[in-house]
Amino acid sequence: MTRLRANDLTLAYERRTVAEGLSVAVPDRSFTVVVGPNACGKSTLLRALARTLKPRSGTVLLDGNDIHTLPTRAVARTLGLLPQSPIAPDGITVADLVARGRYPHQRLLRQWSGEDERVVTEAMAATGVTDLAGAYVDELSGGQRQRVWIAMALAQETPLLLLDEPTTFLDIAHQIDVLDLCARLHQEEGRTLVAVLHDLNHAARYATHLIAMRAGEVVAEGDPSTVVTAELVEEVFGLPCRVIPDPETETPMVIPAVRRSATV
Structure with a gap:
């Protein structure tokens, strides 16, 4: 049994439905990264897993219990969330x-x-x-x-930590610093991390489990070495590309194809 999973979720904001029939299981002690194009439901899924968005239907289970039935403090001692662009007092x-x-x-x-x-x-x-x-x-x-x-x-000392686009607005050096820190938390402390990232190469380099989403659905998931293919990148992102081994880590590295202009 995984500690955190979502079963058959319908997620919506007022009249706009983002996802239906969405199910995800987060492997224990993994560094799970969720990728996909803008507005595909990545951050919405993370909010549902963190109990900041209640599903229209379906259930988020934390240690086998409906997360919305658990006391707030009990959840906060088990699961931490770093939201997008948090604002300090x-x-x-x-x-x-x-x-x-x-x-x-x-x-x-x-x-x-x-x-x-x-x-x-x-x-x-x-x-x-x-x-x-x-x-x-x-x-x-x-x-x-x-x-x-x-x-x-x-x-907060939670065994589960969720991060929504933790590298947004950071320059490349600080992006790597933050992701290296997350990797250390996973590798040295055994924490389960779930992060939403925009950069597919960063996701492939750091994730132990990758979830690719499109239009509110999980298109593929698993080890980045099997998930990140040229066919999947074009299907999910609409981007023709080549996928080669990263020269530093041997993880998949996406090289966008040159978009050639029509000659006159």
Whole structure:
């Protein structure tokens, strides 16, 4: 039994249906990446898995239970979410924002503890933001802010972590930094990660399990080495291409075909 799965979901926003009959099982201890063209339902699926969007029908199961029947704190201690473009409260410091990740572990008779302090310190060290502890979040660069948000998610200490386009708006160096960090969380700590990514080459390089979506449906899933083919890329993205081994990792690498203009 996988810890997180979606069974026969219908997902919609008011009158617009995004997906029907959508089922996904997230392999335990995987780095699962969801790819697909814009508006195919990737982020909507992630929101449903994170309990921030309730399905019109179907069920999201967390440890075998309907996620919408579980207490909020219980879910927050098991599953963390880094949404798209999160907004920090005005005037909050890095240390204070990361500390908010410990809120699910607080109770009436258990307030801030030495354990909380240790976890926050380790989360900031793991993401390389220790030196920014006293800085205001709204004064940081995009790459620094993203690392701080990931540190907050780490401080939550959840075995499952969902990330919605964590590399958006970052330059290439910071994109790789964030994805390397995610890979370390998966490999060294055994966390299950689910991320939505736009860059297919990044997805193929980092994912252990790849889900390709189009028009609210799962078109293919599995190991990137078997999923990422020229035929699939053209089917899902409408992009003629070649797929070759990445010279650094031997994972699939998509090379778009040259679009030749008609000669006069």
